[in-house]
Amino acid sequence: MPETTPFVFNHSTYQVRYAAGGLDELGALADEFGCRQAAVVADSFFLGGDMETRLKEILKSVNPVFHGIPQHEPDTDDVEAARTFMADAGADMIIALGGGSAMDAAKVARMCMSNPGPIDDIVGPVGVTMKPHESLFVCVPTTAGTGSEVSESAIITKSGTDYKLIFRSPEMSARVALLDPELSVTVPASVTASSGYDAVTHAVEAFTSRASGPMTDPYAISAMEKLARWLPVAYAEPGNLFARGECLVASMQAAIAFNSAHLGMAHAIAGALGALHHTPHGLANALALPWTMAFNQPMLGEKGDLVARLYGGETAAEGLSKLRQTVGLDLSLDEFVTSDDARDLVAEGASKSGQLRVNPREAGVPELRAVLEAMRQPTSGLQPNLNL
Ligand SMILES: [Fe+2]
Structure with missing residues (x-):
């Protein structure tokens, strides 16, 4: 049994x-x-x-x-x-x-x-x-x-x-x-996008976390569904009260999930980018998440298939890359971090994050550094190609 x-x-x-x-x-x-x-x-x-x-x-x-x-x-x-x-x-x-x-x-x-x-x-x-x-x-x-x-x-x-x-x-x-x-409804589109992508990252990381379980998955799945459908609408139509409400409920559900399931590699990187380069938190997650999910792909199993389906990609990473482009967040890490030395320090900082302990795939400084290198390239809504 x-x-x-x-x-x-x-x-x-x-x-x-x-x-x-x-x-x-x-x-x-x-x-x-x-x-x-x-x-x-x-x-x-x-x-x-x-x-x-x-x-x-x-x-x-x-x-x-x-x-x-x-x-x-x-x-x-x-x-x-x-x-x-x-x-x-x-x-x-x-x-x-x-x-x-x-x-x-x-x-x-x-x-x-x-x-x-x-x-x-x-x-x-x-x-x-x-x-x-x-x-x-x-x-x-x-x-x-x-x-x-x-x-x-x-x-x-x-x-x-x-x-x-x-x-x-x-x-x-x-x-x-x-x-x-x-x-x-008066929140500017850029803030709707970045705060909404933070909520997406909460939902996806809580869902795929090693600490996820039967009490957190339903909240994370509902949050992912609502955000996949309604974040692009709230971004394009700020006055759409129904879309705003769905996003608000989703961000709350995602937090109920991550309060117990914790987060993962994207938040480890976002934490270091925020501390060392004052990268706004939602933007840092948008920079990281498609790449960290590409890195996590071998460990995602059926959960990866569900994320991919919800976000309309062949893989979770592709779907999240697509969403990031839709809401105007297809950025390069070079806008915030400009040297190899600085990227080394971000990798070091991220490696100390407790969020890495629940990431579905083990990651140390070399893996974080490789993901940070990849994050320099916008993905144009396509599959992030990460050879790790
Ligand atoms: Fe966050």
Whole structure:
């Protein structure tokens, strides 16, 4: 008799709510949980305009105060500023509204309030326990990408360095993830493409990960299906609310999958490119994924066939190459990394990533270096040719 491979599945978000116009439910949520004071942490461009006015009205029973997260990958200074803001507000309802940066900064800042020692004490994807914070925590994603609204982790740069700190605990999770596709219709096409391709990479890597299993595969498959069909539509027709909604649900499902299945070689490379060359995360994944899937192909089996079918290629890599071209992300690594020495350092950095441990095919520095060399060539939507 075959045996089911042992697996672990973690999911700690208490509730996911989805509705077009659902932002208006924030006031009812505050009342339902008996909150008295709301603190809103948002991408800074949301403040001082219509969104702030609308939130003041929706949340008037809980006297909202606002704090902006600057437009760069959040660092420990941003976290400290958000922590001070939340503590000064005496908030019992904390709302993170925005992309992954705002949500990740808010997640960690909130944990810094209930774990007041040095931030280093709560760094680490494993072996860390965090004390809970009693506030109601609500995440409202405005882009379809990171899925931070349902993941137990956050990534923050150590200020003044290129070093990424990884935080992980179920205590960081949102109690309520509130998904409102109306919030994403104004996202520019380039951001729709890059954040959407990040979600695609989450879904594909979680599906093909060695830690995938019967609790993560259904989420990953649904996310891959929705993104294959609807990301190109959301990219071409920004006002298509149905496409926006499908992408938002898919990015959340992909994050539920990768929260337990973890990721793979593309994220290992994207992490090093982000740290060493500030390559935007979604672009880095788009640069890497067709090539890493070409590398993984010998180990993909039936899962590779399914990815290929969903994305309309002979192989998973070809399908993902096609999607990348459709959404305007068929780029060369040379736009971000320009020398052999620099590519060597990216390979070294990527080789230290924990994501490699679950990649379907074993990869060390030489394999990473060869993939990085190949990434210099755009694929024009065709099969990436990698002789490894
Ligand atoms: Fe990602």
